[in-house]
Amino acid sequence: MANSFVAVAGATGALGKLVTHALLKRGVAVKALVRPNTAPNRTNDLRDAGATIVPIDLSNVQALTHELEGSKCVVSTLQGLKDVMHTTQGNLLDASVAAKVPRFIPSDFSLDFTKTAPGSNRNLDIHREFHDRLNKSGIAWTSILNGGFLDLMAGESPLINHKSRTLPYVGQPDQLLDYTSMVDTAAFTAAVAADPNPTPKFLRIASVTASVQDIADTLTTIYGVQYTPRWMGTIWTAQLMISTMRLFGGENEIFPVWQGMQYMVNMMSGDGKLEPLDNDRYPDIAWDRLEDFLRKHKVQA
Structure with missing residues (x-):
């Protein structure tokens, strides 16, 4: 393969x-790193x-290093807890450094x-720790x-209850x-991986920035029946509930119920808000609109 390919780890995931397809659409050669014996x-x-397609054991740093030689960027789309995000992704990082890959996207x-x-x-702590x-990698x-x-929000969404036509939230509905x-x-990840210029350590993007009330109003327009936000308590009471639920386990699960609540709290408190956005960095990307997306994934409510 020519010395201008991008390697994608976790290439069989969603x-x-x-x-991978977005990179190929840009005319970039791709090595898709997959587990041995992948169907x-x-x-x-x-x-x-x-x-x-490159079947490879991601615990074998030497073999990984060989496969990554000549890569201009390594993209990790691996998902999991520390064993994946620190150990396996760490092996990918070490191999990228050893192979002198110019850019790594965790x-x-x-x-x-x-x-x-x-x-x-x-889960965000796991990212932060990595x-x-x-x-330190250089x-x-x-x-x-x-x-x-x-x-x-697509189909039978955990964020939208189509039966009761409500959207559960904590805090304020206008956040x-x-x-x-x-x-x-x-599409944006592919653009960054293919970019011949240096890129910042953090890039922030959003197809849609909207409040729970905005989403409810959009659903009302689409379905022609009233959708309303459903208040589930304050940020503080949600945090207390999370602490209580964690006492009953789930630490070894990727997404226990309390983990979803942690994301809700981070979003509804505004602590995880993305500012400023870098959507304009690659003008060829056409961003999804909320109404268009929800219409495309409309369900029988």
Whole structure:
């Protein structure tokens, strides 16, 4: 492969596939790093689109280093707890440094954890802690912060109760929230990975910035029936509930119920708000609009 490819780890995941396709659409050669013995039906679409499929053990730093030689950027879309985000992603980082890769994009894709309080969100703490290793590595890196995934509002959404036509929230219904579709996140990530110029350590994007009330009003317009925000308590009471729920376990789960509540608190408090946004950095990206997205994913309510 020519010395101008981008390597994508986690390429068979939802975001990883979208990033791979977005890179190929930009004319960038891609090595899709996948687990050994990955079923062909999970990689056929990537291979057909032009990606080079590389089954590899991500614990083998020496083998990884060999595969990454000549890469201009490594994109991690790995997801998990510390065993994945620190150990496995750490192996990917070490191999990138050893292979002298110019740029590394870690799998952050989250709220702005540079502004949230340590201890307020278990998963964001994992990202924050990995950045200590990034800073010591010496490699140029860029984290892409996209708020919540807009896709969480699609279909039978955990954020929208179509049966009662309500949107649960804590705090204030006019707090502005940031959401980015996975397609937009992938398009922007591909643009950063392909960028021949240096990029900042943090880039912040949002397809949509809207309050719970804004979302309810948009749903009302789309469905022709009233959708309303449903107050679930204050930020403080939500934090107390999270502490109580954690006593009953879930620490080894990627997304226990209390973890979702931590994200809600970080967003509804405004602590994880993305400011300023870097949406204009790559003018060729057309961002999803809230109403268009919700119409596309309309359900029978």
